Amino acid sequence: MDTPLTCRNYIDGKWLTAVAAATLESRNPANKREVIATFPRSAATDVDTAVFAARQAYQSWRLVPAPARAEYIFKVGELLSKYKEELAQLICREMGKPLAEARGDVQEGIDCAFYSAAEGRRLFGQTTPSEMPNKFAMTVRMPIGVCALITPWNFPIAIPCWKAMPALVCGNTVIFKPAEDTPACATKLVEIFAEAGLPPGIINLVHGVGEEVGKALVAHPDVDLVSFTGSSETGAEVGSICGRTHKRVCLEMGGKNAQIVMEDADLELALDGAVWGAFGTAGQRCTATSRLILHRDIKEKFTTMLKERTSKLRLGTGSDPNTEVGPIINERQLQRVSQYLDIARAEGAKVLIGGEIATEGELENGYFFQPTILDEVTPQMRVAQEEIFGPVVALIEVNSFEEAISILNNTKYGLSSSIYTRDINRAFTAMRDIEAGITYINGPTIGAEVHLPFGGVKQTGNGHREAGTTALDIFTEWKTVYVDFSGSLQRAQIDNRE
Ligand code: NAP
Secondary structure (H helix, E strand, O other): OOOOEEOOEEEOOEEEOOOOOOEEEEEEOOEEEEEEEEEEOOOHHHHHHHHHHHHHHHHHHOOOOHHHHHHHHHHHHHHHHHOHHHHHHHHHHHOOOOHHHHHHHHHHHHHHHHHHHHHOOOOOOOEEEOOOOOEEEEEEEEEOOEEEEEOOOOOOOHHHHHHHHHHHHOOOEEEEEOOOOOHHHHHHHHHHHHHOOOOOOOEEEOOOOHHHHHHHHHHOOOOOEEEEEOOHHHHHHHHHHHHHHOOEEEEEOOOOEEEEEOOOOOHHHHHHHHHHHHHHHHHOOOOOEEEEEEEHHHHHHHHHHHHHHHHOOOEOOOOOOOOOEOOOOOHHHHHHHHHHHHHHHHHOOEEEEOOOEEOOHHHHHOOEEOOEEEEOOOOOOHHHHOOOOOOEEEEEEEOOHHHHHHHHHOOOOOOEEEEEOOOHHHHHHHHHHOOOOEEEEOOOOOOOOOOOOEOOOHHHEOOOOEOOOHHHHHHEEEEEEEEEOOOOOOOOOOHHHO
16 A cells, blocks of 8 residues: 555645644545545635635736646646556546546546647637727627636546636636545646646645535635536535625536437447446446436347346456446445435335445455346336436336437436437437437447537536536636727717617
């Protein structure tokens, strides 16, 4: 076991201990005896210091030309590439996902760096004719100010990059509050931003407990914007505080994503998608497939195929190259998944495979749950409606395409969705009628790319989209500028009508 990393806050370009001496620790979810890092349990006063630093730095950062700001982010991308393997190993130990997926997590950060950096030379506004003579009209993007970035543990590198990179290119300064489960990943990431030479105060890191520092950041009067990714419950709380304090808020929250398999689908392809979508990252992705909506004509055959493939999945530590399904993040989440199995059984669902905490051999040292298939699930059951966030997939049988779409839409969430069909008419109808931010045709519910908008409808989001050019709409305000070079007062809607 390596020596635990001692994490500190990063404020105004300095690595600092928190005001209070209390510390917390993160552990390897595949081996709970291994402490990965200790980190400060920061308090509201640490938040005050970070917000002050970010506010001061904003005054000069907003005036740095966007292409120059972007060059720092490009450098971050180069450094992420340099440290990719080291970071992936750390993600694997601290968050638990298999190494190949951990590399993907870092790669998403790298992709985001280069994509965001390129925006520094675009940040396009519009020019448009004025209705008055000798008058010029245009729009420009303005930074917003101090941004609080609050992130979950499941993509400890990619999600902070999605937020911080466009925020900084747009001319904002940021305060990053990572999840308690992944402080070491957050620290390494901020070290990379620091190594890229970002001036003091531009990026700040405050560790601690969501209910304490997270809440203090959200409520802070000098924070202008909150970008939050996490559960819908926490998001609702964050959103209500931002509503009361008139802050811009971007919420990316839970999902209950479904994959439809129609009777005309390529079943092998649909099977590959279902297994990756349901059990990749042990089901701990906001876009994970947690419902499989199966047409009755292929239900039995597909279920047999799925059961066989699932029975062969290898559970284990992320660092073992043979591992296909890693651990659950912590004891609390493991118990939550287990409780959903009790709920499923009580509601009349049938456990086809899995259904228990896995304790064989070395698994006993970590938080492992068997890949689980629930059959005979009806759309109203809690396991068909609520986010479980574990390696559990519910099978729902349908009689028609229309019923499949209706059941897919019948949840309070709307993040990702998928349909496997060879019928082009059904594919296009699904694209139109599915209520979700993301729809895949003949692909699993997971697999977002950084240059396309990412986010959900209904209780998954609040109308914003991360990634793609839409991230700029989160981190900038539009300013409309009129330049009148007529030398006289021109009254719009009046003088040109007489
Ligand atoms: P969470 O419990 O809501 O926590 C998310 C973040 O919010 C953490 O940093 C947490 O800090 C902090 N937090 C907790 N309470 C807070 C409060 N009152 N005020 C401000 N911040 C607070 O979610 P999670 O368990 O980490 O992540 C899993 C959830 O994230 C799932 O629901 C998943 O679907 C969702 N998710 C959504 C997306 C998306 O893009 N839609 C992507 C990934 C994950 P602590 O760690 O200290 O509690």
